[in-house]
Amino acid sequence: MDTELISKKDLLELMNISYGQLYRWKRKQLIPEEWFIRKSTFTGQETFFPKAQILSRIGKIIAMKDDLSLDEVAGKLSPLLYDLRLRREEIIERNIVSSLVMDRLGNRADGDGTYSFERMLFLFTADKLLQTGEMNLEEGGQLLQTLQEHFSKFEGKGCDLVFIRKMGVSAFALISASGELYFEGKVKLVARLSMTVCLEELKTKLT
Incomplete structure (x- = not known):
């Protein structure tokens, strides 16, 4: 039951976003550090992501970023659920x-x-x-x-x-x-x- 991965190159092309945007969102903790998966390939080390989760997350960021600041987007994406019972x-x-x-x-x-x-x-x-x-x-x-x-x-x-x-x-x-x-x-x-x-x-x- 392996998680399907998508490469960073394919992700940037598919979602029409830049390298800078991706890593800015990472710094703002909009994308979990654990989703940046380094793997060895025939061309060297490349970065991959869990495909379904990263596509869903970036879709949500894009949908909200024009109306909200990145800090506000972070609040929307990371609700305080840990105290929920x-x-x-x-x-x-x-x-x-x-x-x-x-x-x-x-x-x-x-x-x-x-x-x-x-x-x-x-x-x-x-x-x-x-x-x-x-x-x-x-x-x-x-x-x-x-x-x-x-x-x-x-x-x-x-x-x-x-x-x-x-x-x-x-x-x-x-x-x-x-x-x-x-x-x-x-x-x-x-x-x-x-x-x-x-x-x-x-x-x-x-x-």
């Missing part, structure tokens, strides 16, 4: 997480019966993999445990969730965003998800 019924009604996943994996609401933004992110990520058929519910429990134990260690920096399987035994890990991984031949990389991309997708659903 929702009940189980609201999460299902807003199509954030399926009822099946909430029933089987989402039984750890806080004392007031609500779910934190971080908890919703973990469930949203599990639901994303379950919907593809790449993961079963038991593995979904492993995924949630991995995120609960280690996600906070990245302190807001970009990280990727790695899902591997060897001889029917599955495992999950969190690594720094864009870090390279190499496995022995018998290990199957089932999926690699950018947690930054998952977070952005969740924010879109919540706004």
Whole structure:
């Protein structure tokens, strides 16, 4: 389940924007640092972006930049959602997480019966993999445990969730965003998800 990428050259041409605009928006934090992915190519090092997310983000910036300052655009694109809490019924009604996943994996609401933004992110990520058929519910429990134990260690920096399987035994890990991984031949990389991309997708659903 690899994220489709677009090169910087193709992005600039497709969106009809300049190099200067792109990096000005980066400095203003309109585009997350983690979306600038450096990869080796036959011509050397090039920059790529998660295609769906960067096209959507730049489309929104272009639509707003004539009427708002860049600081105002940043406020629109980065709403303060981290303090948002929702009940189980609201999460299902807003199509954030399926009822099946909430029933089987989402039984750890806080004392007031609500779910934190971080908890919703973990469930949203599990639901994303379950919907593809790449993961079963038991593995979904492993995924949630991995995120609960280690996600906070990245302190807001970009990280990727790695899902591997060897001889029917599955495992999950969190690594720094864009870090390279190499496995022995018998290990199957089932999926690699950018947690930054998952977070952005969740924010879109919540706004």
